[in-house]
Amino acid sequence: MPYYGFVTRTAAEVRLDAREAYNANLRECPGHQLLATLSDKWVTLVISALADGPLRYNELGRVVVGASPKMLTQTLRTLERDGMLSREVIVAVPVIVSYELTDLGRDLLPLQRAIKAWAEHHIPQVHAARAVYDGDR
């Protein structure tokens, strides 16, 4: 039976455990999951591209300029898994795959607008603060 009376843990070790525990329930934290999704570089573009109606894979690739096939697929798969959009395969030659926002995905739009509104309303203050900070540093 081990004796722990004099076991010493460094601050780094304590932090390590704490971070792992924290990361564990961070992954389960709804707010953070949502923020992680929302702040993803491509998610916003894909969602707003689909806001006007369904699009096919290559159409998305053209509308969301700058996205490589890999990133596009990755983004679409994640959003599909989370129920934000639906993927429909139409059997034809060549095959047609159509992506469309679900109700859940469409529910995201007002929130995006709210965030955008907050940002546009307060960003002047942020820029002013930065100017001051950068100026007298």
Add this chain to the structure above:
Amino acid sequence: MPYYGFVTRTAAEVRLDAREAYNANLRECPGHQLLATLSDKWVTLVISALADGPLRYNELGRVVVGASPKMLTQTLRTLERDGMLSREVIVAVPVIVSYELTDLGRDLLPLQRAIKAWAEHHIPQVHAARAVYDGDR
């Protein structure tokens, strides 16, 4: 004078330019800046730690468990630069540095709550969608 009549650009080159152009104004896009801030791993914790009142550097380090000095300082500097919190140095031996939310930083709290509320309200649907997706894959 160069002749560009037959210059050919690959799809990748076109994407590269497009992405650079996009990234350029992404950095200036208020919405994305805000989301980048909000979704940062430590920002939320620091802000909510300071919601109840000012704290000193090492107090923050204890409350925000798992943060290394580097990350803590980095987070604090960014938030200070953006005018979200204020940093006050009190000359003493040893020196005391106190951090406190500004009005702008406090304005962030309702928005955080709104995001949290949306997440908690909709996350069951997301989890249900994931269960379906993971199940019949």
Add this chain to the structure above:
DNA sequence: CAGGATCCTAGTCGATACTG
């Protein structure tokens, strides 16, 4: 006490080439 400086690692992003 409150950080700055340095080095290192692990995960992410994107290009490219290939397939049903």
Add this chain to the structure above:
DNA sequence: CAGTATCGACTAGGATCCTG
């Protein structure tokens, strides 16, 4: 057409050590 597979480049995060 709608992807998948693989590989290299990059960089954010963190450990560690040091200073006014």
